[in-house]
Amino acid sequence: MGMMIGISFQSQTEGRPTLASYSRFFSNDLVLAGLARTVVMSGLVALCVTVLAYPLAYYLARATSRWRTFIFALAIAPELAGVVLRTYGWLIILEDRGFINSALIWTGLITEPLPLSKNLFGVVVGLTHVILPFGVLSLLTSLQGINPNLEKSAQILGASRLAVIRHIILPLSVPGIVSSFLIGFTMAASAYATPALLGGAGFKVMATMVYEQVLFYLDWPFAAVMANVLLILMLAAGFIGSRLESRLHQKLHL
């Protein structure tokens, strides 16, 4: 990391230290658009992962039937295949002549393919699938730590199922929700393969831009600046997440 910070202050042509790459980063609208795209994409992925993982994790935390093992295996199954393989799978499903568009055209519901890949939608779908097991695991740990007797007591005292979720389960699982969100955000922000394959030429994020600078433009100082900004973004997300967690914890326990 120290090396990366050092390189970011190097001049591409001369040996002297310079802020030129930082200046270029913050004055280039294409790069800033890439940064904004990264934040939006990562936020959406984190949200989707947490929302989809929560009911699944709750079922796994409370279920006692023999289906539990099967559902748990299914929940972590995406990790059994490589990320590139999974992403190509989504490409086959989402592309213009992919499974969904072909089926919709065949049934006559649409005449032109829907833009499901090579854009934000495609990348969010692909990354949510890749990161979902991590969200399930982090929420599962948190939900398993909630004593089931609390829910039973609330229901005996007349609370509806919705009220139990609203007033008991959700507040007590805030640490799990925050960690699922943070895991989703940081993994999405640093992901390369899925945005590169499902995003296409028009959807560039920080990770794909770093790759281009390192391998094609050979501008390592600029790539190091991008990597540092990405690192700071993740650290900021972590800091905000932990502050938010402690505030929510305090507020919901009052």
Next chain:
Amino acid sequence: MRYTALCAPAIVSMVLAANGHAETLIVNSYGGPYETIIRERIIEPFESRFGIKVIYDAVGSASQDYAKIKATNGRPGFDVVVMTASQSLEGCKEGLLEEFSPEEVPNLEHLSSVIAGVAGPCGAVHEVQYLSLLYRTDKLAGRPNSWNALLDDGLKGKIILPTFQNVMAAYLMEIFSVAHGGDLLENVDPGFAAMAKLAGQSIGFEQSSSVMETYLKGGDVWAMPFWNGRAQLLVDSGLPVDYVLPKEGSIPLVATLNVPKHAANRDAALKFVNFFLEKSSQEAWVTGYKVGSGRIDIEVPADIRAKQITTEADLKALLLPDLAAVATRLSAWGERWERDVVAAAK
């Protein structure tokens, strides 16, 4: 007993290496058909003649290999690498690659000065391809003879373009620039204007040549720019495709053999480079992989000569941009590509 069994091969290897009987050379290049042909036509004859064992490493692309050389300051773990003239120039400037001398690589003197000059002193040109217009013979009515054929209405939604991170994109833009009244470096406005029109015709952009191929094979794409060596492999595979060198000309992909500055087996590496540039090796390579050569004294069948760069006249007919100057403009061109070309495709 187990320790003895484990240690014995290591001791034998060390003794043999100390006596000079186990000289090895690590060559890093491409996989697929390239690997099959280079093993048969170059590596095996080299091993037989010099008694040097070649370890072939097909992991990585030329740009990844160059990044590895740069990151390790010339000690990437391989002795010979296949890259391009652009990387040879950059690596030479950065002091990361060995400079070849006629004393150590005598066959360099047989290369055409036109093409050898493009690669600089650290790149031994062992192969020349050109950007060709590849097309489906079963979809197009006639044989296109101009790059402007890609702009025909009949090809709307039937072409695919490389992303800017595939060097084909910059070269295609330069070719269109020259064809529409601009030049290769300073006045490239006509090139970008033509590429924006072309983007409107295309179904999109792909970085990888192998992915671009799949669109053509599937029939979704009827024409596209492609390196002629790979295009020839598609022709040979029996697909209904052919390729042309359009009348406006083309820019070559000058492939080079390079030796990292601190290669462990430098002497063997230089022998390999010299061997690859021999007349018989170049003839074997040109007829096997079906590409052009920087040697203009080779003798190859007429059908290959008709489609490949094998003569001084062929070389002189190509557009040869100053690759060092192109490298300094790539970043600005890349941004312009995003603004003008990618935006036009949406």
